[in-house]
Amino acid sequence: MKNPRPVSPDTDLSIAEDPSPADIAALDDAIHAFNVEATGIDDGRLLAILLRDAGGEVYAGLHGHTWGGCCEIKVLWIAPTHRGSGLGTRLLQAAEREAARRGCRQVVLTSHSFQAPGFYEKHGYRRLAAIEGYPAGHAQVVLTKRLGGQSQQQEIMPNF
Numbered sequence: 001m002k003n004p005r006p007v008s009p010d011t012d013l014s015i016a017e018d019p020s021p022a023d024i025a026a027l028d029d030a031i032h033a034f035n036v037e038a039t040g041i042d043d044g045r046l047l048a049i050l051l052r053d054a055g056g057e058v059y060a061g062l063h064g065h066t067w068g069g070c071c072e073i074k075v076l077w078i079a080p081t082h083r084g085s086g087l088g089t090r091l092l093q094a095a096e097r098e099a100a101r102r103g104c105r106q107v108v109l110t111s112h113s114f115q116a117p118g119f120y121e122k123h124g125y126r127r128l129a130a131i132e133g134y135p136a137g138h139a140q141v142v143l144t145k146r147l148g149g150q151s152q153q154q155e156i157m158p159n160f
Helices: 023-038 089-102 117-122
Strands: 045-052 058-067 070-078 106-112 128-133 139-146
Touching: 045 089, 058 089, 070 089, 089 106, 106 117, 117 128, 117 139
Parallel strands: 070 106
Antiparallel strands: 045 058, 058 070, 106 139, 128 139
């Protein structure tokens, strides 16, 4: 970690603005292990679909993961020079096909109000919630899509 800043002399906590990829991977691995122990579901796999130019630079792609019958798309990005060319649709459809191949029944994702919630809705995603003020003056939108023709009317929250 670069420039760790102790929180207090009584603790070993530190705050880092640029944690190492290894530290982030350690946290991801730890929560995955906890989730597997809690659920018994151990089919988690990363998912990335990338488009590269002749020089090897990524100009579009998405990444996320599949686990427990669900695909989560964390990022879908297209370089400004390639937007509006259908790449977003191609990437999203490829992710949905791969998720279904892995046994997923739904895809979940978030998009800020200034990003592309309308794009996802046009592709059959349903808006579940909006978190207003994230970031200030905007909202984070939570969307989902059932795969394989399943109804969007299925109950969202389990009975506790």
